[in-house]
Amino acid sequence: MSQLIKVNHKYSIIKKRGKPADLLLFLLFGLVLHVSGQPVPAEVENIPHLVTFGNKAATSWGDDDFCNIFFFIIPKDHDGPVYIRVYDPDCGGDIDEINGVFDTKTEFSVYGGEGCWTDDIDPTGTFKKGNLLAYKVFKTQVKYDKKWYTFGPFNPTEGEYADKFQGYIIKIIALGVDGDDGNLYNYYLSTDPNKNVPVEGGDAFTYEYGFRLWNDTVNISHIYPYVDSRVVSIKQTNFDWDDDGEIRTVTVARLYQLNKVSGQDEWAESEFKIFDKEKNTSFDFQFIKKKYPMVRNNNVVISVRNQYGELLPFHTVPIGGVPKFQYGAAAKPIKHR
Numbered sequence: 001m002s003q004l005i006k007v008n009h010k011y012s013i014i015k016k017r018g019k020p021a022d023l024l025l026f027l028l029f030g031l032v033l034h035v036s037g038q039p040v041p042a043e044v045e046n047i048p049h050l051v052t053f054g055n056k057a058a059t060s061w062g063d064d065d066f067c068n069i070f071f072f073i074i075p076k077d078h079d080g081p082v083y084i085r086v087y088d089p090d091c092g093g094d095i096d097e098i099n100g101v102f103d104t105k106t107e108f109s110v111y112g113g114e115g116c117w118t119d120d121i122d123p124t125g126t127f128k129k130g131n132l133l134a135y136k137v138f139k140t141q142v143k144y145d146k147k148w149y150t151f152g153p154f155n156p157t158e159g160e161y162a163d164k165f166q167g168y169i170i171k172i173i174a175l176g177v178d179g180d181d182g183n184l185y186n187y188y189l190s191t192d193p194n195k196n197v198p199v200e201g202g203d204a205f206t207y208e209y210g211f212r213l214w215n216d217t218v219n220i221s222h223i224y225p226y227v228d229s230r231v232v233s234i235k236q237t238n239f240d241w242d243d244d245g246e247i248r249t250v251t252v253a254r255l256y257q258l259n260k261v262s263g264q265d266e267w268a269e270s271e272f273k274i275f276d277k278e279k280n281t282s283f284d285f286q287f288i289k290k291k292y293p294m295v296r297n298n299n300v301v302i303s304v305r306n307q308y309g310e311l312l313p314f315h316t317v318p319i320g321g322v323p324k325f326q327y328g329a330a331a332k333p334i335k336h337r
């Protein structure tokens with residue numbers, strides 16, 4: 001899925017605004033567009049599925065708020081409509097997590113317009129800002145099991161324009177509106193309603209990531225928050241990790257650092273000071289499961305806040321690329337626990 005981009009051309013567009021931090025962000029953003037940001041979760045994240053439970057589930061199943069919010073970025077020079085496709089939107093069948101019997105309803109709603117992103121980044125807030133563009137409620141429906149459902153067409157300009165990304169943002173919310181089972185699903189931002197065709201230069205991000213881990217220890221899942229130049233310290237929070245293996249932080253200046261991990265139905269928090277080298281880079285949170293006993297069907301919720309309490313975005317394709325520890329850099333491995 002090689003996607004060539006015209007960085008020079010875009011540079012000339014944003015140079016006029018003359019904001020160095022935004023420019024850097026945009027150039028870093030541009031550098032990684034050869035990796036497709038359209039599947040959510042993305043390949044580099046190696047996460048099998050997103051998960052949202054019905055709102056009658058106990059939070060001990062691994063979903064703190066029965067809600068997942070994702071934002072798609074469509075570059076402003078993209079021509080033509082886009083579609084948001086949802087894989088396995090129903091709750092029933094092999095992929096989904098049964099609790100008693102399948103009786104869960106999940107509402108997927110798509111928003112654009114003023115405020116759909118800028119007024120609405122905190123999942124604990126009123127998260128339905130913007131204009132409702134489409135919605136549908138799914139229950140247990142064989143016709144959608146292991147199938148793609150397509151929302152759209154959307155004209156990219158129906159989204160909210162974001163100067164920072166030189167593109168339009170369209171939001172999709174998955175909300176468990178009834179029942180107590182786990183709905184697992186994936187997204188794809190496509191130019192085609194019937195198959196997955198990437199939007200060149202597209203990307204997606206979220207501020208609170210609710211996902212399922214693999215049922216094996218071979219696969220390591222990753223998420224990549226972006227740490228901009230204003231960040232002095234961050235607080236990583238994980239929910240319902242079930243005392244599985246390790247959550248590691250890898251950056252350009254950390255070989256790895258262990259995070260505090262949560263047990264069943266609880267939160268754990270780790271705070272880190274940011275090194276200068278780490279500003280304007282992505283962090284790599286690695287989720288490494290333990291072998292014995294195997295924790296099956298582990299659902300987890302992750303967020304990261306800066307020193308102001310603002311949530312940092314997890315881009316499905318890390319801005320600036322996957323960080324690699326540079327030997328001779330600031331730090332040795334730090335054991336946190």
Ligand SMILES: [Ca+2]
Nearest residue numbers: 099100101103
């Ligand atoms: Ca149930």
Ligand SMILES: [Ca+2]
Nearest residue numbers: 090092093145
């Ligand atoms: Ca299903």
Ligand SMILES: [Ca+2]
Nearest residue numbers: 088089090184
């Ligand atoms: Ca599902």
Ligand SMILES: [Ca+2]
Nearest residue numbers: 062240298299
């Ligand atoms: Ca869990």
